[in-house]
Amino acid sequence: MNTSINWKSATGETVGHLARLIQAATVNPPGNELPAILAMKEILECEGFGPEDFKIVESAPNRVNLIARLRGDGSQRPLLLSGHVDVVPVEREHWTHDPFGGEVIDGEIWGRGALDMKGFLAMYLQIFLQARRQGLPLKRDLILAAIADEEDGFTHGSRFLVDQHRELIDSEYGITEGGAFTMYLGRTRAYMIQVAEKGVCWLRMTARGKPGHGSLPHDENAVFYLAQAIERIRRAGHLPVHITPTFKSMLGAASGQIHSPLGKLAGLLGNQAVVNLLLRATKGRNKSMLMALTTNTCSPTILQAGAKTNVIPSQAEVHLDCRKLPGQSLEDVMREILAITGDRVTLEPLHTSPGAEFSTETPFYRLLERETRKLDSEGLVIPLLMPGATDASEYQRAGIKMYGFTPGLLPPEFPVISLGHGHDERLPLSFIESGLPVLWNVVNEFCAG
Ligand SMILES: [Zn+2]
Known part of the structure; x- marks a missing residue:
């Protein structure tokens, strides 16, 4: 570990960079990322990075990505x-302060993206800058990507980078x-490192019936068929339970660290029994999270039928936001839904993403785990299966083993989960100051040699 870095002043510098990123409003849609990428470029240029050290690639007007590289000796x-x-x-x-102000108020920096994820990107940037300043002898290239x-x-x-500029991020x-x-x-403090995420399967469910005049009702109305299918999904409660390797290691890690027999017990029970046991142990709290971690999920969202009040439509449809567990396919999800709805309705995919699952048995994951433990020796470190999707699933297609790792200490009253896409998003400066050395240790240990 290099102790010559003054983390207080590194934190101050990170906050300055973060403020610039927040002020570059990059709301998506439409996702005008250019001003944020230009801010990154300026910061790198001020530090002495030249055109051979970073590239900016554009996939559409104002939709840009910056990829910078510190070269190692190529041995890894x-x-x-x-x-x-x-x-x-x-x-x-609904905001107390300007969402694009990047102001520091009472020890917190405010603005959209402070948490998701300009704050973490500013921390990565700081580590990248420090690696160059400290002349870290790299055995592998260190790549910093600021992406759209x-x-x-x-x-x-x-997706654009993986498909069209793989050499930049490989x-x-x-x-x-x-x-x-x-x-x-x-009363437990937990640190969850994302190792897997669910894939997206957005579907359209369509019911077809007999058209007619609204003044002569009949029971072959497509709206009835669709409503019935949706009601069956509601009554079923959830799709079948599947226990993934990641969920097993989540359970194993958590119960091992709190000396609970749950992890071992779960290995002996059937899938549904494991979930029932967990529901009982947690008294039903976080039920929707538990189900999201152990089943493919299905939420009806957009409804559409008919164009005129007095015309019975021949067709009615609903969009289903479905998420599949790692190891499950689009076909698996469609089969599970049709088993509940019956075949009065048909399904077609609208948009899919693959999802991802990475091993907890890699040297890099073990390093992340070790360094996180140093951050809080009494906290639990647990691998996480994420119900939502991040860039990790796209990077997986390029064979990159991705982990969700944005370390730092948060105070108990800080509502991190609700602030993510919510109002009054902000990040405590103390988080940055506690997290930077952890990131530094990881990069130092893994890349320098
Ligand atoms: Zn994000």
Whole structure:
């Protein structure tokens, strides 16, 4: 470990960079990432990085990605630090302070993206800058990627890079958003490192019936058929339970560290019995999270039928936001849904993403786990299966083993989960100051030699 870095002043510098990123409003859609990428470029140029050290690649007007590289001796394959610069929209009237101000107020930096994920990207950037300043002798390249379009389908960011500029991001391992910050589970502090995520299967479910005049009702109305199918999904409660390797290691790690027999017991029971046991043990709290971690899920969202009040439509449809577990296919999900709805309805895919699952048995994961433990020796370190999707699933297609790793300490009263895409998003400066040395240790240990 290099102790010559003053983490207080490194934190100050990180906050300055983060403020610039927040002020570059990159709301997606439409996702105008250019101003944030230009801010990154300026910071790198001020530090002495030249055109041979970074590239900016554009997938559409104003949809840009910046990839910078510190060269190692090539004896090992690169490590990727990847952060998206686009953010979700804001409802300004609900914010206490300017969502694009990047102001520091009472020890916290405010603004859209402070958490998701400009704050973490600014931390990665700081480590990248420090690696150069400290002249870290790298055995593998260190790649910093500031990318577009994580919040709206990956098309202009990770997917574009994997499909069209793979040489820029090709790495053995990588980190991005998704974990290792303090979560308070009752009196327990947990640090979850994302190792897997669910895939997206957005479907259209269509019911067809007999058209007619609204004044002469009949029971072959497509709206009835669709409503019945949706009601069957509601009554079923959930799709069948599947226990993934990641869920097993989540359970094993958690119960091992709190000396609970649950982990071992779970190995002996059937899938549904494991879930019932967990529901009982947690008194039904976090039921929707538990089900999301152990089943393919299905949420009806957009409904559509008919064009005129007095015409019975021949067709009615609903969009289903379905998410599949690692190891499950689109066909598996469709089969499970049709088994519940019956075949009065048909399904077709609208959009899919593969999902991802990475091993907890890699040297890099074990390093992340070790360094996280040093951050809080009494906290639990647990691998996480994420119900949502991040860039990790796209990077997986390029063979990069990605972990969600944005380490740092959060105070108990800090509502990290609700702030992510919510109002009044902000990040405590103390988080940055506690997390930077952890990231530094990881990069130092893994890349320098
Ligand atoms: Zn994000």
